[in-house]
Amino acid sequence: MNYRKYLAFILIIAISLILPAGCVFLAETDRVADEMYQVFYELGYHDFFSFYERNFGLAVDDKFTLPDYYRLGDRQSIKMPVMAVVENHPRSRPQAGLEEADFVYEVLSEGGITRFLPVYYRDLPEKVGPIRSVRDYMGVLSAEHGALLLHAGASEGGYARISSDDVISLDEISRSQYYWRCSDRRMPHNLFTGNDKIKDYLGGLDWQQDLSVYKFNFSKRDNPTVAKAEKIEKVDLFYWGNYLVSYRYDQSENSYARYINNEPHKVESGQQLTADNIVVLHADTNVIDDVGRLSVDLDSGGKGYLFNNGGKQEISWTRNDGRITLLDDDGQEVLIDSGRTWIQIMPISARVEYN
Incomplete structure (x- = not known):
């Protein structure tokens, strides 16, 4: 956040807590925050920031990502x-x-x-x-x-x-x-x-969130990023040895059910895990010691896939300024659809099969 804006914001908060009207100010702040989340949810990532820049003068360097805008729920x-x-x-x-x-x-x-x-x-x-x-x-x-x-x-x-x-x-x-x-x-x-x-x-932590925190960029809900021309119903990821991860597409839910070695991958609650987006990133992976520890190169980039909406897109990925970016064949950034996202980081030699 711009330094002067940050100081001004802190000053406003401090004054509001001292004045009798402070509780009114804080209640209004909560109301505005709720409305911003709703606007963010309706417009999507890029349209929201265009709107915010036009109306509030937010500088490009000040852009930030609101958490979990795409799935507003009961959690705080x-x-x-x-x-x-x-x-x-x-x-x-x-x-x-x-x-x-x-x-x-x-x-x-x-x-x-x-x-x-x-x-x-x-x-x-x-x-x-x-x-x-x-x-x-x-x-x-x-x-x-x-x-x-x-x-x-x-x-x-x-x-x-x-x-x-x-x-x-x-x-x-x-x-x-x-x-x-x-x-x-x-x-x-x-x-x-x-x-x-x-x-x-x-x-008890003395910490303030950096508003430039990295997060994948998302598209609007009604603008899917992967066309359904090539319908993919199953994705198999062969990690190492006999360990197999599979995803099966459910058209009625527009999501993917997750499996391990052909068995539903369930958590303690009994719920089977699902994903809205599956991002596969191939990274150079090597054994580096007698214990079998690995090096996984997350700096050099590589090839990969994006699966969502029942479709497939071949991508490449890079990491610059501490951020992984997904790119299409033209070198343009790929936006991920709103929803729960699983990122599968695999060795370059690992097989990916789909049909």
């Missing part, structure tokens, strides 16, 4: 985005909380097992996990969202990334009071956290 805004490191070992299933995430990244860890990185722009669910340790490339993705990173330990590279990228992390190793272990699972597959714990932590 939190103080900052949150990303969790959730494991996907067979003994960790069913996971908790993935169904409430606005974004979910899936990326390989050692042993050919993936980990999930759900991102929440609203309140967390009551239970999220199982929580596991972070790797350096996972820290890269957390930094892109300006998110609080929830994890239990890290590789040496993971801790180095957290330090160098100024990632705000909440490590269970040093702050176990914000996590708990369930008695119905064995360690290390039983560590969880949730909304009440994280709100307690955020309440």
